[in-house]
Amino acid sequence: MSEKKVVVIGSGFAGLSAATNLAAKGFTVEVLEKNATPGGRARSFSENGFTFDMGPSWYWMPDVFEQYFRRFSKAPADYYDLVRLDPSYTVIFGPEDFMQVPAQMHRINALFESLEKGSSEALHRFLAQAAYKYQVGIKQLVHKPSRSVTEFLSLKLLVDVLRLDVFQSIHGHLRKYFRHEKLLKLLEFPILFLGALPQNTPALYSLMNYADISLGTWYPMGGMYKIVEGMVALAKEQGVQFRFNQNVKQINVINGRASQVITDKDVWEADIVVAGADYHHVEQQLLAPEYRSYTESYWDKRVLAPSSLIFYLGVSKRLQRLTHHNLFFDEDFEPHAQEIYENPKWPEKPLFYVSAPSQTDASVAPEGCENLFILIPVAPDLTDTEDLREYYYQLVMDRLEKLTGQSIRDFVVVKRSYAHSDFIKDYNAFKGNAYGLANTLMQTAILKPSLKSRKVKNLYYTGQLTVPGPGVPPSLISGQVVAEEIRKEFSSFN
Numbered sequence: 001m002s003e004k005k006v007v008v009i010g011s012g013f014a015g016l017s018a019a020t021n022l023a024a025k026g027f028t029v030e031v032l033e034k035n036a037t038p039g040g041r042a043r044s045f046s047e048n049g050f051t052f053d054m055g056p057s058w059y060w061m062p063d064v065f066e067q068y069f070r071r072f073s074k075a076p077a078d079y080y081d082l083v084r085l086d087p088s089y090t091v092i093f094g095p096e097d098f099m100q101v102p103a104q105m106h107r108i109n110a111l112f113e114s115l116e117k118g119s120s121e122a123l124h125r126f127l128a129q130a131a132y133k134y135q136v137g138i139k140q141l142v143h144k145p146s147r148s149v150t151e152f153l154s155l156k157l158l159v160d161v162l163r164l165d166v167f168q169s170i171h172g173h174l175r176k177y178f179r180h181e182k183l184l185k186l187l188e189f190p191i192l193f194l195g196a197l198p199q200n201t202p203a204l205y206s207l208m209n210y211a212d213i214s215l216g217t218w219y220p221m222g223g224m225y226k227i228v229e230g231m232v233a234l235a236k237e238q239g240v241q242f243r244f245n246q247n248v249k250q251i252n253v254i255n256g257r258a259s260q261v262i263t264d265k266d267v268w269e270a271d272i273v274v275a276g277a278d279y280h281h282v283e284q285q286l287l288a289p290e291y292r293s294y295t296e297s298y299w300d301k302r303v304l305a306p307s308s309l310i311f312y313l314g315v316s317k318r319l320q321r322l323t324h325h326n327l328f329f330d331e332d333f334e335p336h337a338q339e340i341y342e343n344p345k346w347p348e349k350p351l352f353y354v355s356a357p358s359q360t361d362a363s364v365a366p367e368g369c370e371n372l373f374i375l376i377p378v379a380p381d382l383t384d385t386e387d388l389r390e391y392y393y394q395l396v397m398d399r400l401e402k403l404t405g406q407s408i409r410d411f412v413v414v415k416r417s418y419a420h421s422d423f424i425k426d427y428n429a430f431k432g433n434a435y436g437l438a439n440t441l442m443q444t445a446i447l448k449p450s451l452k453s454r455k456v457k458n459l460y461y462t463g464q465l466t467v468p469g470p471g472v473p474p475s476l477i478s479g480q481v482v483a484e485e486i487r488k489e490f491s492s493f494n
Helices: 013-024 062-070 105-115 119-139 155-163 170-174 181-193 203-215 225-237 279-286 296-300 333-341 386-404 420-427 472-489
Strands: 005-009 028-032 044-047 050-053 082-084 089-094 097-101 218-220 241-243 248-254 257-263 267-269 272-275 307-315 325-328 352-355 370-378 412-418 459-461
Touching (some): 013 028, 013 225, 013 272, 062 225, 062 472, 097 105, 105 119, 105 181, 105 203, 170 203, 181 203, 225 241, 248 279, 272 472, 279 296, 307 386, 333 370, 352 386, 370 386, 386 412, 459 472
Parallel strands (some): 028 241
Antiparallel strands (some): 044 050, 082 218, 089 097, 307 370, 325 352
16 A cells, blocks of 8 residues: 555545545545535435435436446446336426336337427437537546646547537527427426526537437436445445544645645645545635635636525325426426526526435335425525525425325425535535536636646545536546546656
């Protein structure tokens, strides 16, 4: 084992990935976690026999997880049981207007044809181009550290980038292929969480449609926290040490190097520090002003992806008409998107999402009961109060009960909410964001906050506010990328 010690701040997906990859490269690695359990936003909690995933609920891009575990001669199946969902999800457009999106391609083609004649052939052409974007984007571009424009100057990569439609919006791109409003809503829904209106999001992100339709929607039995448990087990196998309930208060810099990480309980010596915690918080709260790479005004100008208002509900009966994932598009997308991105405020008629994992997995709820995760995407940096949360709970439940034709509220035996102030309290999240930086053209690659500090020689960053961006698969990749940069820059390990 190397004498060089790395302290990783935070045990979210990116922090776990960075720690495990560094340990495998011969570094001594210690992870400091603010909370009592690992996982960051992907923590879970249990109450009255229900087990709730607190954050991520979609398992897309299974190849990224396969690749991650394969780096250590492992597979996801060594740690959790993965099943493909069918239907992948349901889109609810209104009363008696439910559209289940099947897993099989021939049935998806039939669904498209039922709405728009000739659209299955258009879908084939659209997905072929999206597959190319996925291969270049996920297999190549996101693995670049984006520390210099020279990383992108190969002729082949320049040609690839031009073919990625980075200068065209996904809104316009989709309308070259499809006309039916329901198909457009279906294909634009992943964009809701990227942090910009479809009109302002590069068509590059049709790669998410490829991930959705071609690669499928999956679920680890027992819940998304099973991924965290698997990653922690793998990290420990590599020699990573975990320290919980360690709230980092300061990073001491001596002779231009981060030398000590000070928590509310201990002082941890370090040769290298990797911040998997909120980038803004680390810079503005843990470092002295002279060691900050970015000003507060810089951060205020960043475009953030949405925050969320989440309800975790335990229901004492089984529910009808819900599948594992349910998207409620019974209101107009455009006004809600404007209230998130263009004119930030609490939405008047929000779209919302309901996950009912107990439809797939009996272990997450008592027998005869239902586990519900309800999420409303909302603008970051809003003031949330208990009265506001209750207002939106009643609003969403009114629509949920009406659209599914059943009483739910009277059977709720567990109820917990989570919003901006919780993201700040638990994760020091900048402006209470849930997903990190928006994936706009001006916040892509080298235009994101750098994965290495400009002022502190041995301080690195990983996670959703740096490259490659938000989401679980990008977070796994982020940890890999920063670990490789550390390996390269500490020549004794070459």
